[in-house]
Amino acid sequence: MSLNFHLIRHPVVQHKLTLMRQKGTSVTEFRALAREVAMLMSYEVTRNLPLTRKKIMTPMESMSAPVLKGEKMVLVPILRAGMGLLDGMLSIFPSARVAHIGIYRDHRTLEPVEYYFKASKTLKGRDLILMDPMLATGNSAVAATDRLKGAKPRSIRFMCLVAAPEGVRCFQRHHPDIPVYAAALDRKLNSHGYILPGLGDAGDRIFGTI
Numbered sequence: 001m002s003l004n005f006h007l008i009r010h011p012v013v014q015h016k017l018t019l020m021r022q023k024g025t026s027v028t029e030f031r032a033l034a035r036e037v038a039m040l041m042s043y044e045v046t047r048n049l050p051l052t053r054k055k056i057m058t059p060m061e062s063m064s065a066p067v068l069k070g071e072k073m074v075l076v077p078i079l080r081a082g083m084g085l086l087d088g089m090l091s092i093f094p095s096a097r098v099a100h101i102g103i104y105r106d107h108r109t110l111e112p113v114e115y116y117f118k119a120s121k122t123l124k125g126r127d128l129i130l131m132d133p134m135l136a137t138g139n140s141a142v143a144a145t146d147r148l149k150g151a152k153p154r155s156i157r158f159m160c161l162v163a164a165p166e167g168v169r170c171f172q173r174h175h176p177d178i179p180v181y182a183a184a185l186d187r188k189l190n191s192h193g194y195i196l197p198g199l200g201d202a203g204d205r206i207f208g209t210i
């Protein structure tokens with residue numbers, strides 16, 4: 001995979017992802033694990049956010065201390081499964097703004113259809129983290145990134161739990177400048193666009209709509 005694909009190999013992330021993959025994992029457990037994995041991944045995903053310095057007073061003396069540079073970041077879950085990663089990210093970035101993008105896959109063509117978009121007017125110049133647990137065909141992630149690039153953000157990062165090689169290739173063909181962070185790169189897609197071995201339908205498992 002290319003330089004802009006980052007596999008997060010941390011053993012705790014890997015362990016928790018295995019629990020998520022297992023068929024017998026309950027909705028309650030799956031949801032909690034999604035939150036925990038998102039929290040753990042957030043450190044890698046935001047590793048190169050720019051810092052600036054700010055003069056502060058400690059109880060001892062003044063110092064110039066590092067703080068994140070720029071406007072509040074914007075978390076962008078792709079509805080609906082992306083919502084499963086939102087809580088974990090918000091617990092690390094509690095003041096982040098949230099933009100929602102609703103894209104569903106037409107089950108026949110597997111093409112993305114946008115049905116909802118709600119973001120603050122001020123995405124310009126901000127750091128955006130686009131989130132979807134599964135990078136399958138890549139079509140939804142590409143469509144969402146097309147949309148977000150139009151708002152002229154400072155940066156976009158794409159974060160998922162499980163990626164298929166087909167999805168990574170598709171995404172990187174369209175958006176080679178956008179880094180992709182994943183906890184696993186799986187074998188392939190099946191004929192219905194599901195990832196193998198994967199973890200099934202992430203939205204169904206998060207929301208209990210099985």
Ligand code: URA
Binds near residue numbers: 081193198200
């Ligand atoms: N979406 C899912 O939820 N699971 C897959 O395997 C592929 C797309």
